[in-house]
Amino acid sequence: MSGLVIRNLCVTYGSGDRSVPAVRGVDVDVLPGATVGVAGESGCGKSTVALAVLRLLPRTAQITGQLQIEDEDVLTMRWGRLRAVRWAGASIVFQGAMHSLNPVHRVGDQIAEPILLHASPPGGAGSTRTRVDTLLEQVGLARQHARSYPHELSGGQRQRVMIAMALACDPRIIVADEPTTALDVMIQAQILRLLGRLVREHGIGLMMISHDLSVLAHTCDRLMVMYAGRVVEEGPAQEVFRAPRHPYSVGLRAAFPTIGDPGARRRPHGLPGDPPDPAALPTGCSFRPRCDVSEGRCATVDPVLWPVPDVHTGPRAAACVRVLSPTPEPEHGNVVEETDTL
Known part of the structure; x- marks a missing residue:
């Protein structure tokens, strides 16, 4: 399979005499012409995955798994x-x-x-x-900007x-790590449209990393939500945003205010x-201490990604016991019914 293929990626940082797991068994496929979004809070492992793609992690990082670019x-x-x-x-x-360019x-x-x-x-030089x-024209800048600092x-x-x-060397894969975080809303929209156009025109595979679930939902084909170093939900981007199935994804979506809703402004969710x-993950589900629907x-039970039932918009999966097939505890009723209420 061409493009970017990641299988069972694990990254552990050495910290004194202990090891700290930053990424735990992540799988990603980024095909040419497709855009995959990776969402989650700071510290969930998003940037570690991005840096691992080209082995840009520090020497203290131990990397295992399979990470292929164009079958290498x-x-x-x-x-x-x-x-x-x-x-x-x-x-x-x-x-x-500003921190990446040489001043x-x-x-x-x-x-x-x-x-x-x-x-x-x-x-030669010409x-x-x-x-x-x-390249400057492709990204919407005048040629004279080449002489700017x-x-x-x-x-x-x-x-x-x-x-x-x-884009300089016509790569097949681009990883964009929070490319619009420091920008205002109008410029953010322009940059996102630019990235989308370049993916379509050049057949580039794009992995976009952001904490902003709504941005990824509107710019990506598929969306992965990470928590505590693992992917806890994945599926078609707009479907994951519209109807999330993991409680953590539900919380991320609820953190965005609804335009025109005074209640959302006065009582923001989070x-x-x-x-x-x-270095000290809780037993069972890592999200359990923050989950208001835990059982x-x-x-x-430390759940792995499990196919979400009754979904017809494309493959979806969530790492939550509320979508697992085994019969839940009697007082909580049917798993599928509970899943549909998220």
Whole structure:
């Protein structure tokens, strides 16, 4: 299978004499021309997955599982091959362009750098400059911005420069880690439309990471919700947002106010408590201490992704005992009926 294929990805950080699990058995498929969203609170493991794609994690991270880009295993690549795959096979748009761009170099030179290293076109410097101009135009920037320094551009313009850099070597996969978090709503919408257009026109596989469930629902084909290092729900993006089946997904969706609803403004919803410490996960379901619909068996059952029944919009799954097939405790009634009330 071409594109990005992740199977049973586990990432553990060494912390003194103990190990801290950050990602626990994540599976992801990002096919060419498709967009997959990854949502969750800070600390759920989203960015760790993004950095693992090109082995950008620190040396203290231990990575196991399978991680393939265009049928090549990234985790077993030699350094020379990995260096060639970065930018050319897959690239990353990092959160906060101002922190990612070099403040003392013009943005045109920074866009040209991966081209010169990985895909220098015939014709020398003139062809490289032409390629930079073309990339700037593709992301909606005038050619003269190539001579600007990062501080001379707005936040939205800098983010477009980062996207141009990600496109510089025609990669098949782009990982966008919170690409619009620092932007206002209007510029955010422009960047999201730009990413969607580039995916369609260039057949790029895009994995977009965000804490904003609504953004992912409107820009992605499929959506994965992560909690405590695991995927707890996945399915068609708009369906997961419209009718979430995992209590954590329900809480994320409820955190967004309803426009025109005064009650939502005066009484904003949210999730009680904080995500668990990865080094001291609770027994059973990791979400149990914050879940208002937990049952007795949640303290002992650590659920895996289970197919959601009676769904006709595409494959859906949730890691919750309320969608498992075994008979629940008698006082809680039928599992499917309870699932439909979420």
